[in-house]
Amino acid sequence: MNPLDEPGRASRTTDPCVLVIFGATGDLTGRKLVPAIYQLGREGLLPSNFACVGFARRPKTDEQFRDELKEDISTYSRTKPIDETFWQSFKEQIFYHRSDFDDDKGYQDLAHKLMQIDSRLGTRGNRIFYLSVPPKYFPQIIEKLHKFNLIYKVGADEERWSRVIIEKPFGHDLASSADLQEDIEKYLHESQTYRIDHYLGKETVQNLLVFRFANSIFESIWNNKYIDHVQITVAEEIGIGTRGAFFEEEGILRDVVQNHMMQLVSLVAMEPPVNLGATAVRDEKVKVLQSIRPFVQNDFDQHIIRGQYGSGYINGESVIGYQQEANVNPNSTIETYVAMRLFIDNWRWASVPFYLRAGKRLPKRATEIAITFKDAPGFLFNNQGRKIDPNVLAIRIQPNEGIALKINCKIPGPSSPIQPVKMDFRYGSYFGQSPPEAYERLIWDSMLGDNTLFARSDEVASSWKILTPVLEYWAANRPAFPNYSAGTWGPTEADRMIANNGRIWRIL
Amino acid sequence: MTTQQIVPPAQIESELLRIWDSLDQTRQMRASLFNLIVFNELSTRTDYIRNIVQKIIDTFPCRVLFVSHDPDPSKHYLKTAVSVIASKGTGSNVCDDIDIGVAGSEWERVPYVILPHLLPDLPVYLLWAEDPSHTHPLFQPLAKLSTRIIFDSESADHLTSFAQTLLNLKEQKGQDIADLNWARLEGWRDLLASTFDSKERIKDLNEIDELTITYNGRETEFFCHLKIQAMYLLALVSSRLGWSFQTFEKKKNHFHFSFDQSIRAKIESSFIQELPPGSILSMKISTKGQSHYHFAINPQQPHQATVNITMHDRCELPYRFILRKSLMGQSLVREIFLKGTSSFFVETLHQLQILDRETIC
Numbered sequence: 060m061n062p063l064d065e066p067g068r069a070s071r072t073t074d075p076c077v078l079v080i081f082g083a084t085g086d087l088t089g090r091k092l093v094p095a096i097y098q099l100g101r102e103g104l105l106p107s108n109f110a111c112v113g114f115a116r117r118p119k120t121d122e123q124f125r126d127e128l129k130e131d132i133s134t135y136s137r138t139k140p141i142d143e144t145f146w147q148s149f150k151e152q153i154f155y156h157r158s159d160f161d162d163d164k165g166y167q168d169l170a171h172k173l174m175q176i177d178s179r180l181g182t183r184g185n186r187i188f189y190l191s192v193p194p195k196y197f198p199q200i201i202e203k204l205h206k207f208n209l210i211y212k213v214g215a216d217e218e219r220w221s222r223v224i225i226e227k228p229f230g231h232d233l234a235s236s237a238d239l240q241e242d243i244e245k246y247l248h249e250s251q252t253y254r255i256d257h258y259l260g261k262e263t264v265q266n267l268l269v270f271r272f273a274n275s276i277f278e279s280i281w282n283n284k285y286i287d288h289v290q291i292t293v294a295e296e297i298g299i300g301t302r303g304a305f306f307e308e309e310g311i312l313r314d315v316v317q318n319h320m321m322q323l324v325s326l327v328a329m330e331p332p333v334n335l336g337a338t339a340v341r342d343e344k345v346k347v348l349q350s351i352r353p354f355v356q357n358d359f360d361q362h363i364i365r366g367q368y369g370s371g372y373i374n375g376e377s378v379i380g381y382q383q384e385a386n387v388n389p390n391s392t393i394e395t396y397v398a399m400r401l402f403i404d405n406w407r408w409a410s411v412p413f414y415l416r417a418g419k420r421l422p423k424r425a426t427e428i429a430i431t432f433k434d435a436p437g438f439l440f441n442n443q444g445r446k447i448d449p450n451v452l453a454i455r456i457q458p459n460e461g462i463a464l465k466i467n468c469k470i471p472g473p474s475s476p477i478q479p480v481k482m483d484f485r486y487g488s489y490f491g492q493s494p495p496e497a498y499e500r501l502i503w504d505s506m507l508g509d510n511t512l513f514a515r516s517d518e519v520a521s522s523w524k525i526l527t528p529v530l531e532y533w534a535a536n537r538p539a540f541p542n543y544s545a546g547t548w549g550p551t552e553a554d555r556m557i558a559n560n561g562r563i564w565r566i567l
Numbered sequence: 568m569t570t571q572q573i574v575p576p577a578q579i580e581s582e583l584l585r586i587w588d589s590l591d592q593t594r595q596m597r598a599s600l601f602n603l604i605v606f607n608e609l610s611t612r613t614d615y616i617r618n619i620v621q622k623i624i625d626t627f628p629c630r631v632l633f634v635s636h637d638p639d640p641s642k643h644y645l646k647t648a649v650s651v652i653a654s655k656g657t658g659s660n661v662c663d664d665i666d667i668g669v670a671g672s673e674w675e676r677v678p679y680v681i682l683p684h685l686l687p688d689l690p691v692y693l694l695w696a697e698d699p700s701h702t703h704p705l706f707q708p709l710a711k712l713s714t715r716i717i718f719d720s721e722s723a724d725h726l727t728s729f730a731q732t733l734l735n736l737k738e739q740k741g742q743d744i745a746d747l748n749w750a751r752l753e754g755w756r757d758l759l760a761s762t763f764d765s766k767e768r769i770k771d772l773n774e775i776d777e778l779t780i781t782y783n784g785r786e787t788e789f790f791c792h793l794k795i796q797a798m799y800l801l802a803l804v805s806s807r808l809g810w811s812f813q814t815f816e817k818k819k820n821h822f823h824f825s826f827d828q829s830i831r832a833k834i835e836s837s838f839i840q841e842l843p844p845g846s847i848l849s850m851k852i853s854t855k856g857q858s859h860y861h862f863a864i865n866p867q868q869p870h871q872a873t874v875n876i877t878m879h880d881r882c883e884l885p886y887r888f889i890l891r892k893s894l895m896g897q898s899l900v901r902e903i904f905l906k907g908t909s910s911f912f913v914e915t916l917h918q919l920q921i922l923d924r925e926t927i928c
Binding site: 296371372373374375376377422423451453463465470476478479480481546547548565566567 | 687690
């Protein structure tokens with residue numbers, strides 16, 4: 060332990076290291092990864108002895124690579140314009156390495172280049188490999204990294220460490236994710252494996268734990284005695300754009316529900332961990348996933364609704380349907396919308412339904428967790444037989460990050476009509492700055508060796524175990540698509556599904 | 568409070584944010600208790616509808632989504648504009664105003680423009696300022712978004728079909744409904760309920776043999792269906808007292824109704840410049856037991872009614888009754904907040920269908 064690092068007060072310090080990005084010319088690198096690294100550097104969170112190496116197949120010089128990254132930072136960074144003074148020194152820590160992913164020589168050269176960087180920049184042999192590549196390359200790259208001694212065996216060398224960050228999707232279903240896990244665990248220890256789900260890096264998602272476990276008023280009512288149901292929505296107004304080919308393989312269940320939404324479910328529903336360490340937190344999360352009631356035959360038609368958008372209007376402008384998008388099969392049966400009802404069979408959540416919905420081309424971009432509380436007992440304030448609105452706690456993940464509580468209030472005056480009102484907390488208004496991008500936090504955590512905010516293998520497997528039967532059922536039953544217009548809140552079947560339980564979807 | 572900025576729909580929220588940022592130092596508070604969608608056909612009535620909206624905002628700040636449909640078939644457009652409107656009441660409460668002007672087939676886009684701008688967790692009220700018995704393609708999509716629909720029977724061509732449409736919405740679709748003219752009668756409903764509040768008076772109610780309602784026949788650009796409030800009042804009284812309608816006769820400008828038990832009712836007009844068009848001016852009730860009740864609005868103080876009661880054996884001292892919140896807009900605002908549809912209103916609508924067989928309104 061560092062004798063000068065006061066726990067809880069001093070900023071956590073990162074070891075010197077090199078970050079190698081595989082797929083360095085890809086979209087994610089330019090839009091998210093490099094702007095995140097730049098922000099970390101500007102805020103003094105990167106170690107002084109740091110380097111970033113881009114690994115990709117296209118020929119490019121270090122200078123060309125740096126120029127492209129500068130443009131990406133200027134476009135996508137959350138602080139603009141680019142800080143020229145910082146950039147001039149930072150760019151000297153950025154390098155480019157051209158190689159195919161299956162080329163042994165490329166890895167040999169990489170090893171040599173990293174050693175040179177170690178000696179020049181003092182990065183001490185510590186490595187992070189960020190696999191921003193299609194999943195089919197994961198086993199191959201990891202095997203090569205192992206073959207050329209770029210991955211160190213855990214415990215073999217206390218002076219150096221190596222970690223691998225793996226982008227989603229981690230598998231295509233339960234079997235393929237198990238195969239992938241089997242492939243990589245030949246070379247990687249779980250503690251070296253950082254399965255990234257950028258949702259976990261969002262401030263509001265991290266705040267869920269603080270909100271739940273640092274406020275006694277909420278945690279004491281966070282159970283089936285007080286909560287009627289939970290709605291989790293991940294809505295996007297954008298369509299598929301240039302990701303047609305990718306989406307045709309994935310669909311929204313794999314792209315959003317299996318990872319992001321299941322992570323949100325587990326954070327909302329988990330029991331208090333014994334401490335905030337990675338193992339304790341992830342142990343509790345995985346228990347939630349393991350408690351989700353498996354879907355049975357009746358659920359596939361009645362409690363899991365899939366949809367695909369047709370043409371419609373977004374912000375008043377006409378937009379095409381999914382089947383007309385580029386690189387999409389004109390008869391595609393891939394879902395762009397899914398709604399489902401889950402139950403978590405444990406003491407806390409028995410008989411509380413969790414309604415999940417995710418969709419493309421919905422009216423607005425919004426990710427939200429809404430906790431709807433049970434009605435107040437009695438009929439004191441019921442008006443002409445109508446119930447008053449239930450209390451709702453809405454946790455907005457994005458945009459307008461914040462928390463709102465809907466309560467009922469008497470309208471001033473001699474008579475007593477009751478009106479729902481909102482108490483609204485917004486991060487932006489309160490703290491006056493835009494929260495850090497999720498990738499900033501996650502890359503920094505990987506440098507610190509803290510994998511609390513990364514998915515563990517059993518979390519991934521548990522999630523696939525719940526959803527794989529759905530995928531199998533869908534594969535065997537052809538839907539009638541499209542079934543909702545772009546710019547609406549999804550298919551009417553989803554409205555009926557929740558209405559059959561006497562509830563309605565929230566208008567966000 | 569700020570001038571309208573024409574912006575494309577995609578920039579509505581960002582432009583509102585910009586306006587609010589520019590008001591940062593003015594101590595104005597952005598406030599909203601509910602979403603208010605207003606639909607009207609672009610006409611001379613539009614200013615009148617805007618005036619009602621301003622009255623609502625004066626009492627309760629809300630996010631206004633004001634849709635004006637231009638019926639000119641030669642035009643095709645969709646324009647959106649934003650501004651912020653101040654409450655005249657508190658001064659410091661200011662709310663968002665999103666204006667949507669639409670013509671021709673562009674109406675299709677309107678629900679898609681509205682949907683992203685509804686404030687979550689707050690009720691959505693729809694003020695449908697047109698005749699609901701006329702099919703309009705925007706009605707269903709907007710009604711689907713709404714917690715409650717407020718109509719203006721002044722816009723109805725025929726009161727019978729208006730009542731039928733509202734009843735269908737209520738009874739078949741479970742939609743909460745209200746009507747501005749019903750809301751405007753609130754003072755009179757209170758007056759009658761508080762007058763007939765003892766055993767003796769309730770006995771008189773059950774022995775009514777003649778009822779006369781006088782309304783203000785002053786026609787204006789915005790009000791021409793002047794008999795509606797009087798018809799509502801007659802329908803309310805007759806439905807609550809279980810009168811069974813028998814005959815109707817029109818004599819000059821008077822409308823005569825007869826009910827079972829030899830009960831007669833008359834609706835007539837008078838003209839008072841100072842009072843709102845169509846408003847109830849007076850009501851006379853005579854009973855079989857020789858009791859006479861006379862309620863009359865004081866033209867100089869239109870929120871007060873003078874009540875004269877004469878029994879067969881005595882005269883009571885006249886007194887004044889304050890008609891609560893009968894200012895335009897105030898009654899509407901109360902109606903909005905009284906959740907649920909009044910069961911008396913529903914009964915009244917049923918009765919109206921019977922009384923207005925001759926489509927006098």
